[in-house]
Amino acid sequence: MSISRRDLLKLSGIAGATVFAPALVRAQELEKKEVTIAVGGQALIYYLPLSIANINGYFKDEGLDAKVVDFAGGSKALQAVVGGSADVVSGAFEHTITLQSKGQAYRTFVQQGRAPMIVLAVSKKTMPDYKSPADLKGKKIGVTAPGSSTNMMASFFLSQHGLKPADVSYIGVGAGAGAITAMRTGQIDAIANLDPVISTLVKEDAVTLIADTRTLKDTKQVFGGNMPSGCLYTSQSFIDANPNTVQALANAIVRADKWIQAASPDEIAKTVPEGYLLGDPDLYKLALKGNMEALSPDGMVPEDGPQTALNALAAFVPNFPKDKIDVSKVWTNDYVIKANKKYPHA
Template structure:
């Protein structure tokens, strides 16, 4: 029996389909369904996409069973992953650079924030006559903790205006009620902090904003480029072993990023837990409005983001080993590119 070229092509197609189909099915299978995500302060707007992905069921729809472990701060969340009690961190982008400087390969694969969301304010009580940054000389500046991102942002602002970190006193005040009390009672003259702390003080007219990295304009001005903030990151080993699971996590975060951009402050306030509102829904909505520009619209890290973050760390951390850092290995947009194709209008 003679077989025509067309028949051969048909047979080849069938054989090809038979060999490809199992592979395609395999590609959809998650290597790890149960995932622990560590975060330092889940209720912060900084981590809103993580909460939305969880609340709206986006993780579940990707076949994941995500458990969120909430810690007191980003450094504790980081320790959980390095120590093995969590798989992924929802934390600050620059942590991946710090880890690489210590010989540990970690990578960002989905972004939640495209600006640091840190605001520098001066007290209307102790600095009512504030005119220029030079007025900060000799003053007490509250930061969440010494050595934190808030400390780095304040130091950058001072340097831009000819002041050294030693020209002021940095005081750790946390990111909650203690920070608000410190400002209200005059224990500090200025503060670099995040929402809801900042919006609380703005609402009661206790402070004046002098630099605001909730906006892309001030972020560019202070850091000299795009400065990524909240993201999902994990070890390169986890990504290599669990590419489909990593993709599923990125899909959920990208959907959450897009939902937030399309939602109103009212929509968001209705779905988050009551505890996030701190008993004042209007204040929470004010904070949402103030931070919306800084939240990522699509999960991707800007091309100049890694370099900006590296420069910031190198300028802030004494003797930072910049020559040890390969910035091509601290983030990837591969997973969010696929997520955006899957959910173009999520």
């Protein structure tokens, strides 16, 4: 039986395909199934997409065994990843820029929020006669943790009104009941925090709001442009070594982003752990409505956002090496674009 050259080529093509197919399957397999995600204040609406992805089983659907570890603030969560006890951070976008300024390559790969959702408020108890930001000189401002995005937002706002970071005292009060207690008892004069903490204090008539970044309009007013907020970020080396794992994480968060946009406040309040509601489901639902615009609808980082974040950091951190930062290296929408193709709808 003779065989032509063309048949030989066909056969070699088939053989190549059978060799290639398992390699293709392997390429799509997760490099790392067990992933630890560090977060600072998981009960905050700021981190709602992370909670929904976890509760609704979206990480599991992607083949991941995701463990979420909660810390007192975003700067603590960052330390966990840099220290090696976590793989990924669910935290504020600008931390990637801070890390680059210290020679460390970290990158955001999916967005949870498109506005910071941070509110700066003063105590009606210790500052009943508040007139302007200048009145905060010498006062104690509660933030989730020193160095966190709440700290940056407060300092950035104060710098716009002629105050330096050293003109006030920043005190870490966390992102839950402890923060509320600190304000109620007069341990702090002002607070930079998020919901449901802020909405709780507003309902009690305990504070006066002086800066609010829960809407895109107010965010642009405070920061001068789109300011990306909650995101998943990790080291560039982790992304390079685990691209399929990173894609799986992005898929889960994009799916959660879309579920939140399609869900009612009632549905969300029933889905999250009872502890998130701080004993007042109606207040939590009200806070959800107030923050919905600030939550990302699709996981995409806005094109002008990274530069806005860099400008804010440069204004906040003394002697920040702004000219040495390459913002193109601290974010990518590549994984989110693929995730949106996989999950075009909620």
